[in-house]
Amino acid sequence: MSDALAGLLTIGVLVLALAAVHVPLGDYLARVYRSERHLPVERFVYRLCRVDPGAQQRWTVYALSLLGFAAVSVLLLYLLLRLQRVLPLSLGHSGLPPSGAFNTAVSFVTNTDWQWYSGEAVMGQLAQLAGLAVQNFLSAATGLAVAVALIRGFVREGTDEIGNFWVDLVRSVIRVLLPLAFLSALLLAACGAVQDFAGAHTFTTLEGGDQTILRGPVASQQAISVLGTNGGGYFNANAAHPYENPTALSNLLQTFLMLLIPSVLPRTFGRLVGSPRHGWVLFAVMAVLWTVGLTLTTVFEATHHGTVPREVGAALEGKETRFGVWNSALFGHSATATSSGANDASYDSFTPLGGGVLLLNMLLGEISPGGIGGGLIGMLVLAVLAVFIAGLMVGRTPEYLGRKIRQREITLVALYVLAMPFAVLVGVGLALAFPGPREAILNPGPHGLTEVLYAFVSAANNNGSAFAGLTSGTTFYNTALALAMLFGRFLPMVLVLALAGSLAAQQRVPVSSGTLPTHQPMFAGLLTGVAVIVTGLTFFPALALGPLAEGLK
Amino acid sequence: MTRHLFRQTAAGLRMLLVLTVLLGALYPLAVWGVSQLAFHHRAEGSLIHHEGRVVGSSLIGQRFTGRGWFHPRPSAAGAEGYDPRASGASNLGPDNPELLDRVHRRRDAVSHADGVPAAEVPPDALTASASGLDPHVSPDYAHRQAARVADARGLDVRRVTELVDAHTGGRVLGFIGAERVNVLELNLALLAAS
Incomplete structure (x- = not known):
């Protein structure tokens, strides 16, 4: 069988699997967040934490809960990383330096999982288990919570209450992430991912050399890392490491898990707002963008575009034999389109335009289908923007799902859309203005610019993947990228919660002949156009100097 | 507030x-x-035992440099390659002259050692993997090494080629991933046959 046919069949199986679970899982999620009942274990957690699950929060209190939770999470994770030497299971690793610990704490709390360090060289098992893996769950649950709060903005009428952050958080963990992660971890372990607490093991190889293998609780961490679109690796090689991703089957499973929740959330949205067709429109836009991106990435990788791939006869530098080019392109595209940022190949060694598509996936603002929660949020914000633009063009009152898009709403949306580009362009500008940060670049020419651009785009979009040639473990990059991650995560979240509060306070406007239909294919087309134009106008100059200059020369 | x-x-x-x-x-x-x-x-890491001791893991590639062994792909993990304490890729870009230079040197070395025309050296022999611990090579690269290995061990080439075929894994379910040969397992079989 040819590589192309095998690759197409693999994509087909992935799409079928996602299609099969779309409606049941999407509807299940809708029930989870609509339910009035609390499970016994959830009641137990609320009692221990002295939280009243019956209380409803205004958007400001919801946002304060989220920010307070994130603040203590960053602080405790920072301390855990700084003090790991004196804590158990450190495997002899010393504490991380201040800027490195700050970067990593922020990175995992913001669902980014940018890793300046090499896991096997600096992380003890306690830091991985109780710090990084826990935040993989909690940052994903936070993303889900904000998405659900925004949906409530379109569901509720004449109220200033948008739900209870603690209930949304705990339900996301207990009813969604934990059961799926447990099952996925066992499947990964069945494929050969390690789950072991033994330390380093040195032995003599067959030829007589020494080799030291490292193991750890990898399967449990990798499962939530991909399911929660976190993407942090236990080891430096991330999902290319055979102990994290042992076979082509585990590779496909991880690709599936990255796409799983982001791709079903439009269904959940459609269910909760009582109009599945509105969900289908958002899903269609995500699917179109994902398919176009996958086609481009695969074509560039499989036709070994670029100097070295052409010389070698395949784009195999930085790719694993068991995955091959097609499955690596599928994984890489899905990891950057979902804000997971995991990698089963070296993205820095991708072909110039193939790597450019990975960058573009993030520049779209992570909406194809985007991160867990974040993807749906980004798409809804663009939907509001699209009805506003359409309203201006044809002179109709901008409305979406019976809510008027007034000055307040569109201001919040505009700030949301500008937040990420601001963090990216200011960060890249600063990095390139100083000689120190410029020296961290590995590859010469336009590719070097792409390394820096990629880093800030990845951080500000909370993706976490890297053109890993950049030596990013410096005080400058650790601090600047951490600030980009914080800015790119929490400013948009607060804006979205304010938007939810503003929408929930409105009374539903009845549908009239002047209402733009937002549940039909034409609106999907408009929405796609808005997404592409917003990105294109903002980032075309930067792309032209980086991947386009390299790929089209 | x-x-x-x-x-x-x-x-x-x-x-x-x-x-x-x-x-x-x-x-x-x-x-x-x-x-x-x-x-x-x-869960313990798929360790392989030989003569009562651990000699490796079927998932983690290891270094083989002698003429009588099948060689793995180039590796960027650690100074000498295949060091699980430093997993990772070269991260060299597709237009990087340094990478092009490495590819040329690898092609010369493989072509010389295995007696393969330079133009026919398989891609995976010229490129480092993403993890630096890739346990596999392509069936093509394994076959290209068979003559050298057979010669060094005084074995019949056909016998060695049979071993390569026996250790060639197909795509999962016939279409997922790529065909591959596990180098450590093949070398263990080679040892048993010698």
């Missing part, structure tokens, strides 16, 4: 501690318990 911030942050701290017990201890221990019972060998 300040009152809310203080109260919710305190709740957040309690929530973080409670959920850390659940997600940071109970969850990984449950996965550990089940996987150690159900797939003990794999």
Whole structure:
């Protein structure tokens, strides 16, 4: 069988699997967040934490809960990383330096999982288990919570209450992430991912050399890392490491898990707002963008575009034999389109335009289908923007799902859309203005610019993947990228919660002949156009100097 | 507002501690318990024993440089390659002259050692993997090495070629991933046949 046919069949199986679970899982999620009942274990957690699950929060209190939770999470994770030497299971690793610990704490709390360090060289098992893996769950649950709060903005009428952050958080963990992660971890372990607490093991190889293998609780961490679109690796090689991703089957499973929740959330949205067709429109836009991106990435990788791939006869530098080019392109595209940022190949060694598509996936603002929660949020914000633009063009009152898009709403949306580009362009500008940060670049020419651009785009979009040639473990990059991650995560979240509060306070406007239909294919087309134009106008100059200059020369 | 911030942050701290017990201890221990019972060998790292001692893992590639062994792909993990304490890729870009130079040197070396025309050296022999620990080579690269290995060990080339075929793994379910040969397992079989 040819590589192309095998690759197409693999994509087909992935799409079928996602299609099969779309409606049941999407509807299940809708029930989870609509339910009035609390499970016994959830009641137990609320009692221990002295939280009243019956209380409803205004958007400001919801946002304060989220920010307070994130603040203590960053602080405790920072301390855990700084003090790991004196804590158990450190495997002899010393504490991380201040800027490195700050970067990593922020990175995992913001669902980014940018890793300046090499896991096997600096992380003890306690830091991985109780710090990084826990935040993989909690940052994903936070993303889900904000998405659900925004949906409530379109569901509720004449109220200033948008739900209870603690209930949304705990339900996301207990009813969604934990059961799926447990099952996925066992499947990964069945494929050969390690789950072991033994330390380093040195032995003599067959030829007589020494080799030291490292193991750890990898399967449990990798499962939530991909399911929660976190993407942090236990080891430096991330999902290319055979102990994290042992076979082509585990590779496909991880690709599936990255796409799983982001791709079903439009269904959940459609269910909760009582109009599945509105969900289908958002899903269609995500699917179109994902398919176009996958086609481009695969074509560039499989036709070994670029100097070295052409010389070698395949784009195999930085790719694993068991995955091959097609499955690596599928994984890489899905990891950057979902804000997971995991990698089963070296993205820095991708072909110039193939790597450019990975960058573009993030520049779209992570909406194809985007991160867990974040993807749906980004798409809804663009939907509001699209009805506003359409309203201006044809002179109709901008409305979406019976809510008027007034000055307040569109201001919040505009700030949301500008937040990420601001963090990216200011960060890249600063990095390139100083000689120190410029020296961290590995590859010469336009590719070097792409390394820096990629880093800030990845951080500000909370993706976490890297053109890993950049030596990013410096005080400058650790601090600047951490600030980009914080800015790119929490400013948009607060804006979205304010938007939810503003929408929930409105009374539903009845549908009239002047209402733009937002549940039909034409609106999907408009929405796609808005997404592409917003990105294109903002980032075309930067792309032209980086991947386009390299790929089209 | 300040009152809310203080109260919710305190709740957040309690929530973080409670959920850390659940997600940071109970969850990984449950996965550990089940996987150690159900797939003990794999959960421990798929170690391979030979003559009563561990010689490697079927998932982790290791260095072979002698003429009588099948060689793995180039590796960027550690100074000498295949060091699991430093997994990773070269991260050299597709237009990087340094990478092009490495490719040329690898092509010369493989072409010389295995007696393969330079233009026919397989791509995976010229490129480092993403993990630096790739346990596999392509069937093509394994076959290209068969003559050298057979010669060094005084074995019949056909016998060695049969071993390569016997250790060639197909795509999962016939279409997922790529065909590959596990270098360590092949070399163990080679040892048994010598």
